[in-house]
Amino acid sequence: MAAVQETVDRVRQIDVDQYRYGFETIIESEKAPKGLSEDTVRYISAKKNEPAWMLEWRLEAYRRWLTMEEPKWARVEYPKIDFQDIYYYSAPKPKKTIGSIDEIDPEILETYKKLGIPLREIEALEGVVRPEGERKIAVDAVFDSVSVATTFQKELKQAGVIFMPISEAIREHPELVKQYLGTVVPTSDNFYATLNSAVFSDGSFVYVPPGVRCPMELSTYFRINERNTGQFERTLIIADKGAYVSYLEGCTAPQRDENQLHAAVVELVTLDDAEIKYSTVQNWYPGNSEGKGGIYNFVTKRGDCRGDNSKISWTQVETGSAITWKYPSCILRGDNSRGEFYSIAISNGYQQVDSGTKMIHLGKNTTSRIISKGIAAGKSQNTYRGLVTAHRKATNARNFTACDSLLIGDQCGAHTVPYIEAKNASTLFEHEATTSKISEDVLFYCIQRGLSQEEAVGLVVNGFVKDVLQQLPMEFAVEAQKLISISLEGSVG
Amino acid sequence: MTALLEVKDLQVRVDDREILHGLTMTVNGGEVHAIMGPNGSGKSTLSHVIAGKPGYEVTGGEILFKGEDLLEMEPDERAAKGVFLAFQYPVEIPGVTTMNFLRTAVNAQRKARGEDEYLVPDFLRKVREVAASLNIPMDMLKRGVNVGFSGGEKKRNEVLQMALFQPSLCILDEMDSGLDIDALRVAADGVNALRSPDRAMVVITHYQRLLNYIVPDVVHVMSQGRVVKSGGKELALELEATGYAQYEEVAA
Secondary structure, X not given: XXXXXXXXXXXXXXXXXXXXXXXXXXXXXXXXXXXXXXHHHHHHHHHOOOOHHHHHHHHHHHHHHHOOOOOOOOOOOOOOOOHHHOOOOOOOOOOOOEOOHHHOOHHHHHHHHHHOOOHHHHHHHOOEOOOOOOOOOHHXXXXXXXXXXXXXXXXXXXXXXXEEEHXXXXXXXXHXXXXXXXXXXXOOOOXXXXXXXXXXXXXXXXXXXXXXXXXXXXXXXXXXXXXXXOOOEEEEEEEOOOOEEEEEEOOOOOOOOOOOEEOOEEEEEEOOOOEEEEEEEEOOOOOOOOOOOOOEEEEEEEEEEOOOOOEEEEEEEEOOOOEEEEOOEEEEOOOOOEEEEEEEEEEOOOOEEEEOOEEEEOOOOOEEEEEEEEEEOOOOEEEEEEEEEEOOOOOOOEEEEEEEEEEOOOOOEEEEEEEXXXXXXXXXXXXXXXXXXXXXXXXXXXXXXXXXXXXXXXXXHHHHOHHHHOOOOHHHHHHHHHHHHHHOOOOOO | OOXXXXXXXXXXXXXXXXXXXXXXXXXOOOOEEEEEOOOOOOHHHHHHHHHOOOOOEEEEEEEEEOOEEHHHOOHHHHHHHOEEEEOOOOOOEEEEEHHHHHHHHHHHHHHHOOOOOOOHXXXXXXXXXXXXXXXXXXXXXXXXXXXXXXXXXXXXXXXHHHHXXXXXXXXXXXXXXXXXXXXXXXXXXXXXXXXXOOEEEEEEEOOOHHHHHOOOOEEEEEEOOEEEXXXXXXXXXXXXXXXXXXXXXXXX
């Protein structure tokens, strides 16, 4: 396929020499590093200094993957992916050292400015190296990994919170990782999750001990720690009894990641009375104006409300990627547990989004709430696909779902595909769905009051997504709001 | 003295059909003009073309606003320069509070004119003052723009915007439609309070009734895309008695 080939060519130009070199010194007799084989899996595991049990886990997933087929049920179209034509371990690319902000691509700089990200922060994100001895300001400290390790890690440690790359956790906390990894998304779960299990590069590990309320939003740290994570992220978050943590994923900066295929897995576990709030802002490269390039984002995110009275809440703002295939779900296993899904999915250009959630009610008196706002512009296709199901024993299960779609222009599509299964009579499920179009009359009304066309669209769209934006932590909400306006630029007129 | 609004021999098409066939009128500062006429005579088309609504093709003539070529300006530019259209059917914008909408609009206009944006406390003070004069409770401004508003509330919201923006040309498109007498009186009082020597109003209506509350200086009768007769306020009363039929013949 052309698009993958293009990316592969580019990656080859950038860092393949280094990569091949590293590969060949370790497994000298092996064939080219491209493609997937047991050796690739072994190589990745070795790279991460993993214990034997982890390698075995990966290999089992790999063998399973060989027997699986790509899912075809989503409303997305793309040329067949050649899985042997992909590099599976792209070690964090060494950032080109930049001496000052002036050397950053003006276009990227402009986007950062629109997002309102302070220049110091941009420097950190873009890898500007400041001369030795220069006074570090507060923001620098946040984004400097060493500082983070010493200041924030100390505070987290005092609270007993474990927060580290999962590759480290595998070595340092094997008992916890063994206990929970793959228990929410099993290695056999689905094609992409199984692939991820075999070749995941890195991701985050969080463990919040019983009764602890994590003293900070786990966000800023993530930004720097994960900015170079490869295509296959693996995240595992555990909130032990009575614990609480809010986790913000994603880079709100315009990350022009050229990796074609992303297949992440995120697993959340809450024990009795625990709560996890997981927020995502995703704005990966959506492809160019002709629909060439862009990220294929095949993600498996699932939370398990394992304990009674526990709660998991997903909030996502999705504006990027050429293809989004993503269904952050909740298994409501514990009695009285609660799942929430708040989503804004925006598609423009030739983007294809097939996203939604699954709320699986197993315990008694479990409740869930789904608020999905899909916005389609340009020539994009935007599908909400959701499953709400209540097990026979899930008495008094409750769900409320509202799916609203907004169309901008007349060449895009919005689709809602809800699956609803109630297997006991005490279940109460509500589903509401609307599809509307930004009418010329509404735009003209705003413009007659002095707003530009783009300001008018931004205002109407932000009104449309308000219910979901309110779910985001404050600092994120402002950036997300700007991001929404940016991603819809040029969508009308 | 330059007229505030000069419409000269305006010809407008919609989808290959000519709606206005050479319309001419001049409105000076301080004047209130009423435009009356039967359905389909082109009254609303005129208001839309002045405000710059897309979908209309001007095939001839010109519109000057304070001596400038209005047709060359984008609709938001026209708004910033002081053209205000009070809509016959104001739209609803869910999720956007009226207060937020007002502030965004005022600041967009101020920015376009090179003025400083309003500081929040100043703006709130201003809105409170204007809202009180129109009997608009502050609660209404916390709701989505026109969402769940009654007909009267929607029209009052239009007048509120007019009072906030202080435009020099106000076009009121069928302000009386959907209003009962009490609501009409409140809205008309708001409009009357805005009459001033440097502001003109163009009041579009079917019925003479509205003109009892907003008394015009000049009345134009439109028929089939032209102004067929102009006169003083007594012309409106005369129309009420005789109807539009005679003018349709004139135009034909």
